[in-house]
Amino acid sequence: MNNPIRAAIIGSTGYGGVELIRFLINHPYVDITSVISSSSAGESISDSYPHLNQLVELDLDQVDIDLIQKKSDVVFTATPSGISSALIPDLLEAELKVIDLSGDYRLKSGELYVKWYQHKSPLPTHLEQAVYGLSEVFAEDIRTAELLSNPGCxxxxxxxxxxxxxxxxxxxxxxxxxxxxxxxxxxxxxxxxxxxxxxxxxxxxxxxxxxxxxxxxxxxxxxxxxxxxxxxxxxxxxxxxxxxxxxxxxxxxxxxxxxxxxxxxxxxxxxxxxxxxxxxxxxxxxxxxxxxxxxxxxxxxxxxxxxxxxxxxxxxNVVKGAAGQAIQNLNLMMGWDETTGLEMIPVYP
Amino acid sequence: MNNPIRAAIIGSTGYGGVELIRFLINHPYVDITSVISSSSAGESISDSYPHLNQLVELDLDQVDIDLIQKKSDVVFTATPSGISSALIPDLLEAELKVIDLSGDYRLKSGELYVKWYQHKSPLPTHLEQAVYGLSEVFAEDIRTAELLSNPGCxxxxxxxxxxxxxxxxxxxxxxxxxxxxxxxxxxxxxxxxxxxxxxxxxxxxxxxxxxxxxxxxxxxxxxxxxxxxxxxxxxxxxxxxxxxxxxxxxxxxxxxxxxxxxxxxxxxxxxxxxxxxxxxxxxxxxxxxxxxxxxxxxxxxxxxxxxxxxxxxxxxNVVKGAAGQAIQNLNLMMGWDETTGLEMIPVYP
Amino acid sequence: MNNPIRAAIIGSTGYGGVELIRFLINHPYVDITSVISSSSAGESISDSYPHLNQLVELDLDQVDIDLIQKKSDVVFTATPSGISSALIPDLLEAELKVIDLSGDYRLKSGELYVKWYQHKSPLPTHLEQAVYGLSEVFAEDIRTAELLSNPGCxxxxxxxxxxxxxxxxxxxxxxxxxxxxxxxxxxxxxxxxxxxxxxxxxxxxxxxxxxxxxxxxxxxxxxxxxxxxxxxxxxxxxxxxxxxxxxxxxxxxxxxxxxxxxxxxxxxxxxxxxxxxxxxxxxxxxxxxxxxxxxxxxxxxxxxxxxxxxxxxxxxNVVKGAAGQAIQNLNLMMGWDETTGLEMIPVYP
Amino acid sequence: MNNPIRAAIIGSTGYGGVELIRFLINHPYVDITSVISSSSAGESISDSYPHLNQLVELDLDQVDIDLIQKKSDVVFTATPSGISSALIPDLLEAELKVIDLSGDYRLKSGELYVKWYQHKSPLPTHLEQAVYGLSEVFAEDIRTAELLSNPGCxxxxxxxxxxxxxxxxxxxxxxxxxxxxxxxxxxxxxxxxxxxxxxxxxxxxxxxxxxxxxxxxxxxxxxxxxxxxxxxxxxxxxxxxxxxxxxxxxxxxxxxxxxxxxxxxxxxxxxxxxxxxxxxxxxxxxxxxxxxxxxxxxxxxxxxxxxxxxxxxxxxNVVKGAAGQAIQNLNLMMGWDETTGLEMIPVYP
Incomplete structure (x- = not known):
């Protein structure tokens, strides 16, 4: 095995973000090198999520494209919709692979986006480039994606x-x-x-x-x-x-x-x-x-x-509907087995 | 106001039965004179339901048609389906009004009853006589009913x-x-x-x-x-x-x-x-x-x-879907205002 | 029976406030004449609480001491602590009976209040006058109270x-x-x-x-x-x-x-x-x-x-720990049976 | 790494049993070779637990000491108390390591066992031999245990x-x-x-x-x-x-x-x-x-x-209070790192 892939997570203090951490921390080919949260920058992520105490003691970074570029190969954007579309053009420019968990790149029609999301923010660009990551169905397209739009739950x-x-x-x-x-x-x-x-x-x-x-x-x-x-x-x-x-x-x-x-x-x-x-x-x-x-x-x-x-x-919804499928898509994008790091049995009862 | 109506409840230790008790205990025109449970006869109902301690300290009776006839004017049968249909002919014979909360009298077709309920017990009799008690819709029929079949939830x-x-x-x-x-x-x-x-x-x-x-x-x-x-x-x-x-x-x-x-x-x-x-x-x-x-x-x-x-x-489901609508139907059958004893505001939160 | 008592509720859109409404609406000797909420004044209370639709369709008033005085005999203050103590002196001045569900009048020592509640607001006055309303224990004092401090849950x-x-x-x-x-x-x-x-x-x-x-x-x-x-x-x-x-x-x-x-x-x-x-x-x-x-x-x-x-x-906690005991105390203050309007059986299951 | 250890689980259809399976299935040094349930023998475990569909499709065995001996090196007994003590002497005789999740071997005094567990079954034997598996505290003793009594939750x-x-x-x-x-x-x-x-x-x-x-x-x-x-x-x-x-x-x-x-x-x-x-x-x-x-x-x-x-x-309670600590104890008994197979981050929220 070569060096592991370095991953950054923007929006680490949302539920999607911490769930990415839960799976990636045990992923054999990925290192989490940066956890980013504009609202809690400077704090340790375990201040917001005590269940991570002693397991993930990373300090939260500001959003800084240069720094992200230096520290990462792939970026997960787990932000609310309307926010990731403002960051992703720069991330792509920096030649990072991007997996977006917001809804900003799912609809191919900007008109529909405006109608249903009711944002006042500018329309996302790069809509054409975004590959819709329903892993079991569009695996072929996903394998070559640079900008992966993770499906809604x-x-x-x-x-x-x-x-x-x-x-x-x-x-x-x-x-x-x-x-x-x-x-x-x-x-x-x-x-x-x-x-x-x-x-x-x-x-x-x-x-x-x-x-x-x-x-x-x-x-x-x-x-x-x-x-x-x-x-x-x-x-x-x-x-x-x-x-x-x-x-x-x-x-x-x-x-x-x-x-x-x-x-x-x-x-x-x-x-x-x-x-x-x-x-x-x-x-x-x-x-x-x-x-x-x-x-x-x-x-x-x-x-x-x-x-x-x-x-x-x-x-x-937090796994196959968000973080899990995002990692499944990363696996496909990297040519790994799609189950890598995701082989957990459901927790029952 | 004349003397209150005397009510017996068969199947008092089910959820439908105790909910009947919760409402009837404050009903201005009804006295609960008999609570009946073949499985727990002899015990106090508050042994099974401590929330009734000091409020309803009635001993549970066996099913005894003669006794029911002596003590009651109306009988609520809150038993599992397949059981009330074995009792109700005798209750009607004893000139008691009956409000049945089981499913035994809801279907006018015995064939459908057998197909969907899958009981091996004999078919209910008196199906024709039973009035289906969807209170808001069939009030006219309900007012003159002797055998009221309370709708499913x-x-x-x-x-x-x-x-x-x-x-x-x-x-x-x-x-x-x-x-x-x-x-x-x-x-x-x-x-x-x-x-x-x-x-x-x-x-x-x-x-x-x-x-x-x-x-x-x-x-x-x-x-x-x-x-x-x-x-x-x-x-x-x-x-x-x-x-x-x-x-x-x-x-x-x-x-x-x-x-x-x-x-x-x-x-x-x-x-x-x-x-x-x-x-x-x-x-x-x-x-x-x-x-x-x-x-x-x-x-x-x-x-x-x-x-x-x-x-x-x-x-x-326990009120309008069972005990509450049963009392609403009793109110209609007795010529009282249909809200009598049921004027409670929802419990929120 | 004489005319019913007229009651105003300040803080009607909190859980304590709506629970007061649930019980008072069926209280035989009380009329709710004013529901007050500074945050939602002008709206109907059923906008905030749809379970009250068609049952309680009162518009929420601003806090207006003169208006309260005109419309009420007794006032329930179901506000957060630190707020009722600013209103109650005027309510008492207006010769209204007050039942306070906040914590402002519970501690006889202002020093302790400051230490444990950590408010920056001025110390409550009338602490001496306030009667602590643990109904079963201090009924004698409660009967003559003008300012009743309802106990914490x-x-x-x-x-x-x-x-x-x-x-x-x-x-x-x-x-x-x-x-x-x-x-x-x-x-x-x-x-x-x-x-x-x-x-x-x-x-x-x-x-x-x-x-x-x-x-x-x-x-x-x-x-x-x-x-x-x-x-x-x-x-x-x-x-x-x-x-x-x-x-x-x-x-x-x-x-x-x-x-x-x-x-x-x-x-x-x-x-x-x-x-x-x-x-x-x-x-x-x-x-x-x-x-x-x-x-x-x-x-x-x-x-x-x-x-x-x-x-x-x-x-x-919402009943005996707040609204229910407040009404029990009103009953005592008015010389009524302490159970008036509170005779409800617990809701089980 | 040598051949993995072969593990049998008696009582596989209880919550402790399926939780053992959840962790052991991903344990790098353990193979589950037998899942045993006297009540459901012959069925697939995924009949009882559909969350295991396609992940663990093992048929449930009867309790058969000879078969267990052939197929396993270590046995987890996740039975109700009073049952494992009847099996364990034979398992030990068969030179199997035993980790008992019932309460049968926790109390060193048979008298106390009788008093508090109120079983009528014979007293457990081998009480002296059983090592109490509070992993963090008694690790030294645990490392050499043949019969490990897993602590209560x-x-x-x-x-x-x-x-x-x-x-x-x-x-x-x-x-x-x-x-x-x-x-x-x-x-x-x-x-x-x-x-x-x-x-x-x-x-x-x-x-x-x-x-x-x-x-x-x-x-x-x-x-x-x-x-x-x-x-x-x-x-x-x-x-x-x-x-x-x-x-x-x-x-x-x-x-x-x-x-x-x-x-x-x-x-x-x-x-x-x-x-x-x-x-x-x-x-x-x-x-x-x-x-x-x-x-x-x-x-x-x-x-x-x-x-x-x-x-x-x-x-x-199901992990550190039962299955997780049992595996932690297995790790200690086998000389492995105590976290092996247990490195999962808590599931939050």
Missing amino acids: YPTAASLGLIPALSMKKIDPKSIIIDAKSGASGAGRKLGLSVHYSELNENLKPYKVNQHQHIPEIEQTLSRFVGEQTTITFTTHLVPMTRGIMCTMYANLVEPCDEQQLIDQYRKYFKGRPFVRIRDKGRWPSTKEVAGSNYCDIGFSIDERTGRLTIISVID | YPTAASLGLIPALSMKKIDPKSIIIDAKSGASGAGRKLGLSVHYSELNENLKPYKVNQHQHIPEIEQTLSRFVGEQTTITFTTHLVPMTRGIMCTMYANLVEPCDEQQLIDQYRKYFKGRPFVRIRDKGRWPSTKEVAGSNYCDIGFSIDERTGRLTIISVID | YPTAASLGLIPALSMKKIDPKSIIIDAKSGASGAGRKLGLSVHYSELNENLKPYKVNQHQHIPEIEQTLSRFVGEQTTITFTTHLVPMTRGIMCTMYANLVEPCDEQQLIDQYRKYFKGRPFVRIRDKGRWPSTKEVAGSNYCDIGFSIDERTGRLTIISVID | YPTAASLGLIPALSMKKIDPKSIIIDAKSGASGAGRKLGLSVHYSELNENLKPYKVNQHQHIPEIEQTLSRFVGEQTTITFTTHLVPMTRGIMCTMYANLVEPCDEQQLIDQYRKYFKGRPFVRIRDKGRWPSTKEVAGSNYCDIGFSIDERTGRLTIISVID
């Missing part, structure tokens, strides 16, 4: 569940409805009433119904497999738990379909991609069965009475 | 959300999809791995997908408003919370529709029925906003892009 | 558990250790990282160890029964739940003591005070057994091996 | 927090009070009303006050450092969370003591033992800061007013 769960059925023309794309549920960590560490403990505990809350910024991202991805612009119905709910996303997805079957056959076809589709696991007939995944891990588990039900297919897909 | 939330739109022919009944979520109390106090704390906490679990026994109950109710047999897609999930049901429901609009107008029409539909509250435009209810109370709160979203209506309906 | 649970043993000289006051645990609602609706959902869920956190401002309040109360200044050890923990406080308390027995005898003595001490319930031998209360109610439940264990008594006391 | 947290202070004679052993709190996984996967979801959620429950079978285990360990029989007060509570134990411990200081000095002394005591982390002055650990990991974090507070020391110690 909901889009990851939804797309992995739907793409095989769409590719095989099993379902009517116009009929797709996605009922999505997420734990609170998806909202990050930023304080807000909706994730105030007493408000969310023992509660189940819909939010941004038909308005979530992940809608155009999912539609953009699915459209690539449908061959024309696809429109979905998408509802999001906050569930009183920390980690986990479930997408319960409904679509009309184009023609009657055998459940076991569908399962076999999905298994074939994802053959060789260890992080997608297809449940046996009559078994559906629960979010805890992937907690703390990079797995996406998928189960099915076909209702002959209605001719509808139900697909249930779960991920850990 | 999911069917209550789903039906109240869908019936107005179906009645007004706003939506295509063939397109209805119900994504339902419930807290653990819906499974009762009976032990099981799916509601073992370490298994459900920090977890979200689908179960009985397309197989739940509430499917034919919902279809039977909706069909009355559609005018023909209606088939739905229905998925159930366990959420890591104790109380609360949310139904997120999807249907295709028959023609474009204004959201505010729809809200107004729903408010008109439920005018004079204080336990249904319709949210303002752009606001959706969360389960905690009805916790501990008999309210059913409903919100909407119309997506012009897809032509679909999303309806979100929440109840407390 | 921890001090309520701790004092009710310890006072009988101290009064009867059963335990050594120097040996008292209180291990206290609270749900998140004790921290109010104000956002903070410690009660951010993802931080508190699936977590148990100590805070303010030996530094909590309730320490001098408990010591002040206990000292009245010991006859000299008493010093305690007091630790507080945040538990991943919304409501509930438990104090597990340890003290050395002065001489060997029979557990049943002690239970009998506690029951005698609280005879006629329905909101304190003493558990039978070998049974200890859990927080949910008082949820949503005004009860304080207490259990015991004597360890003959160590000569120590363990006392476990639970309350719902 | 509470005793691990309590002993690591108290032993340094006792060794240094800082505290009066007669004054020790331990207020312990645990998540539900400590009760295992066995169903029971106390860990039924609706009963434990939003609840905090004391249990076995002064009666827990871990009391004599803690006393036995502490007595070795006190030099005489030590008696403690010990209370256990169930907290609504899955993982985590906190012991909040109180003791009288023998003489005034500086907090920073005490911290330094603890750090010195545990120097070279990476799994114990001592918090800085004024910081206390929370359970989530060790979740999923083998760390034990400890914080302090000295109250000069009372002369008492408060020690707060947290572990993940």
Whole structure:
């Protein structure tokens, strides 16, 4: 093995950032050389996250492109959307590989970005260059990416569940409805009433119904497999738990379909991609069965009475929906086995 | 006021039973004269439920029809399904009014009962006589009922959300999809791995997908408003919370529709029925906003892009989904104001 | 019955404020005539709390002493500490009865207030006049109070558990250790990282160890029964739940003591005070057994091996630890039965 | 590196068993060659635990000593107490190393075992031979153990927090009070009303006050450092969370003591033992800061007013309190670095 790759993390004090640290610290081919947080620069990261005490005692740096260039080969930008797009052009200029966990580079259309994200900041540049990092599906493109746009959490769960059925023309794309549920960590560490403990505990809350910024991202991805612009119905709910996303997805079957056959076809589709696991007939995944891990588990039900297919897909939003998939993409970009550093079994119970 | 009505509760040591007690104890026109539990007969109910200490110190009786007849005017049967149907013929024979919280009298078709409930016990008799107690919708029938079949928790939330739109022919009944979520109390106090704390906490679990026994109950109710047999897609999930049901429901609009107008029409539909509250435009209810109370709160979203209506309906499954609606039905049967004894504000936070 | 009492609530949009509303709305002798919130004045309270929709549709007022005087007979000040002490002199001047739920009037010593509360605001005046409202213990004084200082949540649970043993000289006051645990609602609706959902869920956190401002309040109360200044050890923990406080308390027995005898003595001490319930031998209360109610439940264990008594006391912090006890005190001040408007059974499960 | 060690796990379908699998599967020097469960023999372990799908697809074996001998070098017995003591003599006879996670070999006195465990099964033999595996404290003895008795979860947290202070004679052993709190996984996967979801959620429950079978285990360990029989007060509570134990411990200081000095002394005591982390002055650990990991974090507070020391110690009960420490002990027994296979960062949030 050659020298390890040197990685910097911008936005290290968010949940995505610390989760990158949790995995990268044990990654055999990566050294974390810089943790960056403009809000907490100068402090040790373990001041913000005591669980890192004695394990990761790095001081947080300011954002300084020259310094990042000196200390790193690859940069993870785990910032809120609207911020990474202001930094990434300089990082690319400095010939760094960039893996962006914000939403700034996911939508190929600036117009859609403005409409759904409602930022007043300038439009991201380099949209064309950005490769969309749904690892199991776009691995070929990812291998040569310089700017990798890591998928959103909901889009990851939804797309992995739907793409095989769409590719095989099993379902009517116009009929797709996605009922999505997420734990609170998806909202990050930023304080807000909706994730105030007493408000969310023992509660189940819909939010941004038909308005979530992940809608155009999912539609953009699915459209690539449908061959024309696809429109979905998408509802999001906050569930009183920390980690986990479930997408319960409904679509009309184009023609009657055998459940076991569908399962076999999905298994074939994802053959060789260890992080997608297809449940046996009559078994559906629960979010805890992937907690703390990079797995996406998928189960099915076909209702002959209605001719509808139900697909249930779960991920850990902080792992496969953020940091884990980002590392999986790094592995692909570097030519390593995609599971490197990610071989952890879900934490259960 | 005349003498209060005397009430017996069969199945007092289940969650539905103790919730009946919580409300009835403060009901101005009802005396609880007998609490019955075949499994714990002879003990005080506060042995099983210490929260009742010094408030309800009744000894649990055996099931004894003669004794019940002597001590009561009305009987709540809060037993598992398959049990109340064995008792109710004798209770009716004894000229007692019966309000049944099990599922035994909800389906008018014995065939469907056998198919979905999978009991080996004999078919319930008196199916024709039983009045389905969706209080806001079937009040007229309820007022004269002798045998009241209290609706299931999911069917209550789903039906109240869908019936107005179906009645007004706003939506295509063939397109209805119900994504339902419930807290653990819906499974009762009976032990099981799916509601073992370490298994459900920090977890979200689908179960009985397309197989739940509430499917034919919902279809039977909706069909009355559609005018023909209606088939739905229905998925159930366990959420890591104790109380609360949310139904997120999807249907295709028959023609474009204004959201505010729809809200107004729903408010008109439920005018004079204080336990249904319709949210303002752009606001959706969360389960905690009805916790501990008999309210059913409903919100909407119309997506012009897809032509679909999303309806979100929440109840407390133990109250409006069980004990509360049972008392509301008693109130109707007795000619009292339907809110009597149920005027509690939701417990928040 | 004469005209009902008119009540104003200052700080209506905090958890204590809405809980006052939940109980007062059904109180037979009280009308809520004004809900006041300087931060949300002009809005309807149901904008902040949708669970109140159609039940309490009052607009929030500014703090205006003249207006309060015109509209009210009694004022509940449910503000953060440091704020009510600036308003109360004027309210008293206006001849209003005041029940203060902040901590400003609990400590008789201004010096201690400054030390433990660490406010920079001026010292509260009228400290002498304020009556400490531990309802079961100081009912005589409370009946004639004009300014009632409602006890803190921890001090309520701790004092009710310890006072009988101290009064009867059963335990050594120097040996008292209180291990206290609270749900998140004790921290109010104000956002903070410690009660951010993802931080508190699936977590148990100590805070303010030996530094909590309730320490001098408990010591002040206990000292009245010991006859000299008493010093305690007091630790507080945040538990991943919304409501509930438990104090597990340890003290050395002065001489060997029979557990049943002690239970009998506690029951005698609280005879006629329905909101304190003493558990039978070998049974200890859990927080949910008082949820949503005004009860304080207490259990015991004597360890003959160590000569120590363990006392476990639970309350719902928002009810008996705040709004419920405030109403209980109003009842006492008005000469009504102390349970008026508070007769609710705990919500279980 | 030579051939890996072959490990068998008896009791693989309990929470301790699957947690052993989670860690051992990535252990560089261990192969799991047999997973054993008398209750589920013949099934795949992933039938019971879908999170293991495609990761651990081993069929569960019956208990068969000959087979175990052929397939293994070391056996983990993760059974309920009373069961492993019936198997272990034969395993030792077969010259297998045994690491026992039940409580059967922890107490050196059979009399105490009978008194506190209340089993009717025969007394364990080989008590003398069993080495008590508190890894940081008894490493010397552990290195040569053939029969390793893994400590209980509470005793691990309590002993690591108290032993340094006792060794240094800082505290009066007669004054020790331990207020312990645990998540539900400590009760295992066995169903029971106390860990039924609706009963434990939003609840905090004391249990076995002064009666827990871990009391004599803690006393036995502490007595070795006190030099005489030590008696403690010990209370256990169930907290609504899955993982985590906190012991909040109180003791009288023998003489005034500086907090920073005490911290330094603890750090010195545990120097070279990476799994114990001592918090800085004024910081206390929370359970989530060790979740999923083998760390034990400890914080302090000295109250000069009372002369008492408060020690707060947290572990993940399933890891450091069970499977993790068992593997740490295996590492010591095999002469490997004690962190091998356990280098995981806590999962946060």
